[in-house]
Amino acid sequence: MGNIFEIRDLHKIYDNGTHAVRGVSFDVQEGEFVGVIGLSGSGKSTMLRCLNRLVEPTSGRILMRGQDITHVHGQELRDVRRSIGMIFQHFNLIPRATVLRNVLSGGLGRMGMFASLTGSFTPMERVRAMECLDLVGLADKARQRATALSGGQQQRVAIARSLFQDPQVLLADEPVASLDPATSHSVMQHLERINREMGKTILCNLHFLSLVRQYATRTVALKDGQVVFTGDGKAIDEARFKEIYGEEAVEVTIH
């Protein structure tokens, strides 16, 4: 299996001077489920957003399947983004639009301009979108307003949207941070299935070490914008844990 991402000495300094990512380097292999842990403000989110260039890296290189995507722009950048799905902490669904339309919007990258502006999705696309909704168990909600659903359901709509996008790799930024424990596991299990059964590579930011140990095949820990650990999440003992989260930290688990 080759590497899907090679991240080399990545830096990000925001306009207000915050140095969020300080020389991060690691590889992501095809088919992995990488869990990224670290405190809030450790640079997880910024690092993830550099990969699909929602955030422009200040320096360093990102290779995707050997292609340098650090400086691509225009159509080339849109093609890169099309092959990278993304799931967000706050779901980021389109307000006022139906669940189905939200799922269909995942395909905007490959749609013609006119068809997308008039909302003329082909019957094929609609069938595929319904299949994606069915995979997350929400086919019966297709006609409802997406933002009227519960948090867990909204996140599953977001997952269906990125399935419809049909990416090679899925980025998930704190996908369960605004959900309760039971719903969190349901969402994580959907991600696990996408990884195991559909073979999509997943890079997932998480707060809880217990979730990372349970679902991720490999763990990367960030602290102050730097990588402080890579390897099996189960190898993180109490000393390592305090190194990542600070001396004061006590591990809590989510069941």
Next chain:
Amino acid sequence: MEVHNERIAKERFRARLSAALINIVLSFYGLWLVLYLVTGSFTGVGKDVQGLFGLSHKQTLLSLLPLSLGLGVLWSLRAASPGRMWSERTNTLLKGLVPDLPRPWLRMPSAWVVIAIGVLTLLVSVGITESSLRELFSSSGMAGARKILAALFTPDWSVLPEVLESMMQTIFMAFEATLIAVPIAFLASFPMARNLMAGSRLGMAIYGTLRTVFNFTRSIEPIIWAIIFSVWVGIGPFAGMLALMVHSVASLTKLYSEQVENIDSGPLEAMTATGARPVQVVWYAVVPQIVLPYLSFTIYRWDINVRMATIIGLVGGGGIGTILMQNQGLAKWNVVGTCVIVIALVVWLMDALSARVRAAIS
């Protein structure tokens, strides 16, 4: 880390420059106010205006320039000076780095100077407007006011059909102006939203250009546009409509684009991440978030346009304002009274109606 320090040093330098500039301008303004209070003139226009210390007014004014330059620079040495307060403590990068003041700002000498300049401004403005309570309550003045008010409250109802006819003209003028302005403002509002354009240098250039053009257009009051258009296309409702339309476009784009700047950026991020083109991102992530506020602003704008249309009529924009102006010129105060009552009724009705509709859709 080096990049960071370099940025801070650069920002410090810029803050110092802008602080000095603000302090110099404020010093000059303060001294100029004193000059006005002593001589009774800003520019030395008018006969018998003398300067200070045996100089002519012009010479005094010119000597204020180096004086305020020196004072401003000296003032900039103090951390509480308004220039430094502004450029150091509102800058996101420097805010955390400057030490706290020894006392609350209002108890620093620099603050007293700023307050003194404010008091001087008030004194000068009272002098300029020739404000006088004696004239407001003089007996001859009160008699005139009584005469006009009495006529206004005994309207001449025989001219009602004529007045209603021109009122309808005014309402439709406002309607047409709003209807033409809305699509133009809709399209212009997206390139004028900072959050959508900040991605590229070209985007910021377009944003800056449009912003300047529309700010300039908006700063010209509709009544002045009406004067321009009444020369261009002739006096009448068409000129009035054009004036309202131009001003509506300018102010609607501002309201609309501010709405775009306030949207939740989440859906925007999500759509961008799917590889959608910018226009698709706007259509899918921005438009659903702004339709209702846009509708509300549009109705509000029509309401404003009806009021403005009457004012615009005063300078030849047609409609009820023109009738009002003609009869005021002829001192037919009873007809003016009829017009005022009809205008008040329509404005009240529009106000209530638009408030209801806006409450219903928000």
